[in-house]
Amino acid sequence: MTTTTLTDRYIDAAMRTVPEAQRPDLAAELRGSIDDQIDARIAGGEDPAAAERAVLLSLGDPEVLAAQYTDRPLQLIGPRYFLDWWRLLKLLLAIVLPCAAFGVALAQTLSGASFGELVGSVVVTLIQVTVNLGFWTVLVFAIVERTVQRRADMGLGEWSLDRLPEARPRGAGFGDMVGQLVFLVLGVGLVLWDLAIGFVPSERGLSFFDPGLWPTWFAGLVILAVAEAVLTIVVYLVGRWTPALAVANLVLNAAFVAAAVWLLTQGRLLNAEFFPTVIGEGGDDVAGILAVIFGFGIVAIAAWDTVDAFLKARRGRGGAMLGR
Numbered sequence: 428m429t430t431t432t433l434t435d436r437y438i439d440a441a442m443r444t445v446p447e448a449q450r451p452d453l454a455a456e457l458r459g460s461i462d463d464q465i466d467a468r469i470a471g472g473e474d475p476a477a478a479e480r481a482v483l484l485s486l487g488d489p490e491v492l493a494a495q496y497t498d499r500p501l502q503l504i505g506p507r508y509f510l511d512w513w514r515l516l517k518l519l520l521a522i523v524l525p526c527a528a529f530g531v532a533l534a535q536t537l538s539g540a541s542f543g544e545l546v547g548s549v550v551v552t553l554i555q556v557t558v559n560l561g562f563w564t565v566l567v568f569a570i571v572e573r574t575v576q577r578r579a580d581m582g583l584g585e586w587s588l589d590r591l592p593e594a595r596p597r598g599a600g601f602g603d604m605v606g607q608l609v610f611l612v613l614g615v616g617l618v619l620w621d622l623a624i625g626f627v628p629s630e631r632g633l634s635f636f637d638p639g640l641w642p643t644w645f646a647g648l649v650i651l652a653v654a655e656a657v658l659t660i661v662v663y664l665v666g667r668w669t670p671a672l673a674v675a676n677l678v679l680n681a682a683f684v685a686a687a688v689w690l691l692t693q694g695r696l697l698n699a700e701f702f703p704t705v706i707g708e709g710g711d712d713v714a715g716i717l718a719v720i721f722g723f724g725i726v727a728i729a730a731w732d733t734v735d736a737f738l739k740a741r742r743g744r745g746g747a748m749l750g751r
Contacts, residue, residue: 433479434461441489445497453496461486503569512568519560527556529727536719604663611652611659618648630704637690637698644690651683668739676736680729691722 431439438457442450461482468478486492494501504512531552535545620626622641625633658679662672690696697718703710 433483434458434465437461437483437486437489441493441496444490444493444499449497453493457492457496500572503565503572505572508568508572512564516560516564519564520557523556523560524553525727527552529723533719533723536723537716601663604659607659608656611656615649615652618645627705633701633704634698635701637695639695640690644686647686651679655679668736670737670740673733673736673740677733680733684726684729687725688722691718697721 438454438461441457442454445453464482464485465475465478468481469475473481491501493499528549531548532545535548540548618636621634621636622638622645625631626635627633658672658675662668665672687696697714699714701710702714702717706713
């Protein structure tokens, strides 16, 4: 019966994950290295058995050692491609998730689903999309990690100063303020024009929005627009978005969305006579579909504006700290 030593067992364990063609040479090289280290310890006065155990313990896990010998990665995505994968995944999540949520919510609403069914469908879809995006991007980059040796072969050049991104805007410039103020004035002006005159030349006085919005709800719109204008000017004067200003923006957006969605659900935001008059037959169906799309659009724009303000506030804090 052949007796195997700890060294024999260690080498056998290490060679299990090494390609067959490389095993003889690597096994001989590893054995020679182990023997040399053991002999050095024995020469220093250590017991042979203790010396052998100490050398093998210092080498660590045999599979890890074998991976180092064969230059085989022990991670799905290593540092060479990790940041490329992470940037791509964040980009896909930022684009695909909102689109998927919006599409499913719109489809469920148009099909007459209850609020609970709508929320459940959106949540399940977001989970499924997130898992699939994570799985497939990891799989692709894991394959690339093991098959593509040079980043240039993937069209991914080495990092250089030319790849530094431009500084991200904080939304506090003079142009940002003027653009926002012009947008607010145009918005209020268009609503006023619609309620007073209308945009259909052949049907003068036919408004897109419900005439019942005048004057109470229109006055509320003007108040919100003025508050938004004041907030925009304050952001410019402060020089950046702050968490407090982002919260104020959230409150204004929430007030606008709550009022608009409530009016939509009550059938008091859009003029019920607009599409039947302009289109004729089928106008009621178009009005119903457009009301749903209009509501989702209002919520989506407000949500984007709110998140954008908080992101700029976060970047603004980082910029303020760097400027100290």
